[in-house]
Amino acid sequence: MTARRAGRGETTRKALMDAALRQVARGRSFDALSLRKLTQSVGIVPTAFYRHFESMEALGLALVDESLRTLRRMMREAREQPVPHEQVIRSSVTTYVHYLQANRLHFHFIMRERFGGVATLRQGIHNGIQLFVSELATDMGRFPVLDRWSAGDLRMIAGLIVAAVTEATDLILNAPEDDADAEAEIINTTTRQLRLIVLAVPQWRSS
Amino acid sequence: MTARRAGRGETTRKALMDAALRQVARGRSFDALSLRKLTQSVGIVPTAFYRHFESMEALGLALVDESLRTLRRMMREAREQPVPHEQVIRSSVTTYVHYLQANRLHFHFIMRERFGGVATLRQGIHNGIQLFVSELATDMGRFPVLDRWSAGDLRMIAGLIVAAVTEATDLILNAPEDDADAEAEIINTTTRQLRLIVLAVPQWRSS
DNA sequence: GCATAATGTCAACACATGTTCACTTTGCCA
DNA sequence: TGGCAAAGTGAACATGTGTTGACATTATGC
Numbered sequence: 001m002t003a004r005r006a007g008r009g010e011t012t013r014k015a016l017m018d019a020a021l022r023q024v025a026r027g028r029s030f031d032a033l034s035l036r037k038l039t040q041s042v043g044i045v046p047t048a049f050y051r052h053f054e055s056m057e058a059l060g061l062a063l064v065d066e067s068l069r070t071l072r073r074m075m076r077e078a079r080e081q082p083v084p085h086e087q088v089i090r091s092s093v094t095t096y097v098h099y100l101q102a103n104r105l106h107f108h109f110i111m112r113e114r115f116g117g118v119a120t121l122r123q124g125i126h127n128g129i130q131l132f133v134s135e136l137a138t139d140m141g142r143f144p145v146l147d148r149w150s151a152g153d154l155r156m157i158a159g160l161i162v163a164a165v166t167e168a169t170d171l172i173l174n175a176p177e178d179d180a181d182a183e184a185e186i187i188n189t190t191t192r193q194l195r196l197i198v199l200a201v202p203q204w205r206s207s
Numbered sequence: 208m209t210a211r212r213a214g215r216g217e218t219t220r221k222a223l224m225d226a227a228l229r230q231v232a233r234g235r236s237f238d239a240l241s242l243r244k245l246t247q248s249v250g251i252v253p254t255a256f257y258r259h260f261e262s263m264e265a266l267g268l269a270l271v272d273e274s275l276r277t278l279r280r281m282m283r284e285a286r287e288q289p290v291p292h293e294q295v296i297r298s299s300v301t302t303y304v305h306y307l308q309a310n311r312l313h314f315h316f317i318m319r320e321r322f323g324g325v326a327t328l329r330q331g332i333h334n335g336i337q338l339f340v341s342e343l344a345t346d347m348g349r350f351p352v353l354d355r356w357s358a359g360d361l362r363m364i365a366g367l368i369v370a371a372v373t374e375a376t377d378l379i380l381n382a383p384e385d386d387a388d389a390e391a392e393i394i395n396t397t398t399r400q401l402r403l404i405v406l407a408v409p410q411w412r413s414s
Numbered sequence: 415g416c417a418t419a420a421t422g423t424c425a426a427c428a429c430a431t432g433t434t435c436a437c438t439t440t441g442c443c444a
Numbered sequence: 445t446g447g448c449a450a451a452g453t454g455a456a457c458a459t460g461t462g463t464t465g466a467c468a469t470t471a472t473g474c
Contacts, residue, residue, distance in 0.1 A: 011422080027326050029239065032239040034460080034461070039361035042420065044423090046465085047422080047424085048421065049462095051421055084305060111322050112322045114322070115323075116236055116319070116322075117234060131386075144361055156396050156399050156400055157400075157403065160371055160404075161402065162372040163371050163373065165368040167366060169320070174329075174333070177338060189362075189363050192363050193363055193367045196367065196407045197404070198408070199407040200403045200404065200406040203407070242431080244430095244434065251453090252453055252454075253433085254435095254452085254454085255453075263432095353434070366440070
């Protein structure tokens with residue numbers, strides 16, 4: 001039983017991860033981070049890095065893991081929340097954006113490294129998102145009309161929704177952090193996009 | 208009139224740009240490229256780089272420009288092409304994917320640096336895409352039913368379409384280059400997504 | 415409280431990076 | 445054809461990089 005110790009080591013490990021996240025959120029891509037600057041910003045000597053991670057890539061993978069975890073947590077909480085009868089879409093979008101604001105660093109990391117320069121990170125994030133799409137698809141399959149849809153059609157529509165939300169995420173992250181007007185407009189546009197999609201559902205005939 | 212010479216210089220300038228594009232397509236993010244490796248892969252000495260670009264960032268901006276230009280070229284050609292009466296959506300998607308395959312390097316660059324680590328490149332690409340969305344919106348405003356839509360609604364739906372196409376682009380670029388089956392499936396999914404969107408159009412009531 | 419493993423430090427390495435300056439070569443235009 | 449600007453070269457620089465090994469300092473479980 002390798003009971004993980006939770007001494008100061010655990011905290012500087014976290015500090016390293018946070019430092020990396022902050023650097024990424026500041027604009028740099030993970031690919032271009034330097035081990036030395038990272039340790040410096042944490043206040044330890046470069047060589048101490050290896051006490052916590054085997055390599056930079058390992059750090060990156062840990063960050064992918066952590067970030068995807070907050071994504072899953074969001075979905076779980078959303079599932080446990082009772083579904084509001086009115087304004088389902090609008091309130092979902094709003095909730096999402098709040099969650100996004102509360103976890104900017106993780107979302108920023110995911111967005112940047114999703115197409116970033118490190119193949120293994122890309123792969124990990126890609127898989128995570130695909131899983132996310134799948135879960136969304138099966139969730140949607142429980143709704144009144146959609147319960148007659150094929151699995152493929154459900155994935156198709158889930159993918160479309162995720163694409164819309166991804167675009168919104170991009171816009172939010174690139175807007176100034178406290179611009180309420182911009183945020184409101186993005187929420188508005190995304191809400192209308194999702195409403196449009198829902199409007200199409202009853203019309204759909206699988207070919 | 209500063210008539211640009213087209214000597215060997217012009218060609219190694221292009222060679223530098225191509226080398227950078229290849230490196231990016233290979234996986235590295237632009238801000239992790241090294242000036243030295245670049246010049247080495249072109250066969251010139253590092254210092255000669257400055258004969259063609261003031262800095263790496265200048266190279267990047269030139270690449271943004273070039274890549275966005277192929278995007279605009281695509282749209283222009285699409286506009287000049289007569290609209291097929293049947294299977295409009297499917298044939299559009301197919302055409303797009305072919306164009307994408309024929310210009311993988313440029314699309315790869317756009318996709319990677321759209322969220323990449325260099326702010327100015329991000330900004331440039333973002334603006335380019337927004338312009339793209341606007342043009343698509345006004346184009347769509349010429350269609351039978353959509354000609355009654357507000358500009359805001361048109362932008363909304365155009366954004367949704369672009370989001371779907373962007374997702375498809377990502378999938379295509381990350382699939383092996385000659386996997387016809389995967390390509391066919393992506394085309395299929397995207398086509399259905401766009402069809403779904405079109406189905407919603409007659410139902411839409413602007414609030 | 416002591417032994418022990420985990421964290422952290424220090425010095426040093428071999429190498430890669432961007433950029434400088436003065437120089438040579440190339441190719442075009444008058 | 446001679447001149448001149450453009451393109452390419454070479455040596456050298458100051459810095460930054462990842463990684464090594466041997467050593468010091470913690471903290472924690474027994």
